[in-house]
Amino acid sequence: MRFITLSCLLLVLCYAVNGGKHFKLGRSKGGNLGAPGGYKGEPLPPAQWFKQKLDHSSPSDLRTWKQRYFVNDSFYDFNNQGPVFLMIGGEGPADARWMVKGAWIDYAQKFKALCINLEHRYYGESHPTEDISVKNLQYLSSYQALADLANFIQAMNDKYKLHSNVRWIAFGGSYPGSLAAWLRLKYPHLVYAAVSSSGPLLAKVNFMEYYEVVVDALREKTGGEDCVDVLKMAHKQITTLMKTDPSIVEKEFRVCKPFSSASTNDIKNFYNSIADDFADLVQYNEDNRISADVKYRNLTINTVCNMFLSSGAQPAYKKLAAFNSIILEKTNQTCLDYSYDNMIKELRNMTWGSEGARQWMYQTCTEFGFYQTSSGEIEVFGNDFTLDFFIQQCEDIFGKKYNADFVNAAVAWTNINYGALDIAISRVVFVHGSVDPWHALGITKTQENEAPAIYIKGTAHCANMYPRSENDSSELIEARLEIEQYLAGWVGQL
Template sequence: MLRAVGILLIIVAAGDCLKRRLGLREPLVETLNLPKEQWFNQKLDHYKPTDLRTWQQRYYVNDTFFNGSPNSPVFLMIGGEGEASAKWMVAGAWIEYAQTFGALCFQLEHRFYGKSRPTEDMSVENLQFLNSEQALADLANFIVSMNAAYNLQNGNKWIAFGGSYPGSLAAWLRYKYPHLVHASISSSGPLLALADFRDYFEVVKASLGTSSIDCVSSVKMANKHLTKLLTDQSGGELLTKKFRLCSPLDVSNDNDVSNLAESLADNFAGIVQYNKDNRITSDPASKITIDDVCNIMTNTKLGDPIDRYAEVNNLLLRVTNQTCLNYTYEESIKDLSNTVWSNSSTEAGRQWTYQTCVEFGFYQTSTEESDLFGPNFPLKFFIQQCRDIFGEGFGKELLEEGINRTNTIYGDLHLKVKRVLFVHGSIDPWHALGIISSQNPDAPAVFIKGTAHCANMYPSKNDDLPQLKEARKTEIHYLKLWLNQDD
């Protein structure tokens, strides 16, 4: 998952094999006074005028701070690859800004995620209606309708907020519908669609190095040992025991090998991406930091590097109440091939995987012996997943065509846009696909040293890093500046 959820949203589980590492995570809100879900009659296909089919899209409203003034702004939180949460309507930096500016606040859930289900199932035929272009058109249609419903005037300027994939959408929404959206704050949004996202783990490596160079060396040695053990069945038996695998590892099964190696690397990637992300949560895994795993990886009392690598895995199994690591490729593909809507609205693995296969790529690969996590999950492994989940037509050619289309439509890192603030954290690997510096005063960038994915979006705290506090001040500065501009 871009691990994720998107702006608002919650984390998306894509099965044990398909970790896409995107997403804004949900804050813990100690209140029962949350806004009720509401429903909007949305078009199914915005690009086919003769198709009159509609569906019900979920949204939330917070009008607590809005006084009805013709000059009060309207804030829009964009939903992403996970379920929308009412908790984001009462918590987070954007709500603090809403109090300051007297904003009317909306959150619109992304089509095909959460309870916003446009079709009767998630068949490939129906998933054709799931893409960023349709999602942006949903937002535009919603804005027009809310303007009418709330009698909003030209002075009620819309400001879009998004984190992770919705951070991308926030920038693209301003680019594509500038007559509807006055400005955007795009947090941790990847703008460059890319199949082979090797740089993701390069940032993971650098981020681990902020704790200890010895930590990086230990992880690399562990993966060299892991790769060696994967060459014969006796090694597979040792790995089965050491890493508490749910079923015996057959080292001749290349897909299982890749899936296992990627899952173990993901232990570190997830911790790095959300390191000290300023979330208040009851999730015990969120409390594990880069320093915690590096303390394990540099503790020689725990044995060789491979033993320490296994201990990190065991730690995560313990805190998530899992008795073993489910790594098998076949089971993951089976789960993601299910086309029936689940009773759980948090399930989003199939949908997000589809978007990566046809629009974005974003595959965090490890291909060479010299890579931190070894050569065991190259790009072809992820392309094979697309084929096995959605059919033979979903291969390299379709992926390349989709990525070219995405970059052509939106302009990748050469996006020409006005009144968009791009915000990224140096620890977050996704900054490698985003705009982290800008010479354009109308589209500035803030690169926050030492912060992780979407850290600027969570509720502020007194002990926030000074650079994080400054980033929020910068956001307020540009909101004030842009809300006073009428061109």
């Protein structure tokens, strides 16, 4: 290989937190795309830095900053130039392990592609401004990120002296899955095709469908209603105990402070937190990520539901509390911190060094919404974290300007700008899994032959992007082969 090992690489994904929520707005700490499984210490490329414009909307603004990227050119023949594969960074740090592992690397080896990964502005080590105050976050948007990519592509064409007929193929999962499609839409002269995995194309303020899919996923994976019934009963019992004997809930769920000192928003945050545990479980079910600890690799919908159903006559709320304890241990939390003020304080932190929660919250308030409310599954999760709870967070974190009218207008503009589910596009394949709650905002059925959809039964968020595993379902294996066929046609190797 033509690159050296990163001496400071962490060999495991660390989910350790000192407080607050490990999973918020459908986003794990560090971003929605985990590190690829199967990494065994292979040499990794060093970080490189690109001189990027701060504000692409103003040609006369000449301010610049350094954006991080990685390159793997070990498959590439510069004398007989093939395609360039571009992995788009998203709402977390870019991870060099993706430069040697993952389905896109398998494709790159087959098609002899040059692989490049550009980190998203404001995440990871790509810091355009001195801090992340509201004033400076004005330069954080999908528009600016797409323009970053366009500027970067042109610069790489010059740097590597790529021929004009070299085809760039964009890859992205989750929010970058949306960016991959939008990059092809907005800059078709620069990007020949794209693979958009688990990308929510429809911006939606009240994303009530999220928890509907969570519940449907429990039914799909277990083949019945029993697990859903236990979860439903658990939440009903918790609601009753909160009125009659809240000390029981305090003890069982290992909360950091008694409910007697809790505010209304604290209680909403508590209910949202225990629902998030299941959302996190479902969203990443059975994927081939590096886990924080091998003992949590088997934490899946089926194993948790089996735990629920094999605990005999134990009350349902105790079963849910036992699962909550596993999540606390997995994330290195000594107690469940449901404090609304603590959460807001953490998200008000304007200094670099966080894992991107404030930045992602800003993007939801100014572009996407994506608020996973309880409104769609009241029977299962109660109705304690409704839309107003999330809008309140926008106002409390960023200011009163970011109210319901502001968020609704911002989301409407996003859909007008990109076309939402009516996006007019070609040479993009949309990939989604039936267990992934985000598929509810994506294209899951082929509408145009030039923009096919692959809907993988039984798989979760970005499952097709991770490395092959002996545990892969036949549906997932087939989907990866289908993507490979589309790529073969796009790069002219059919």
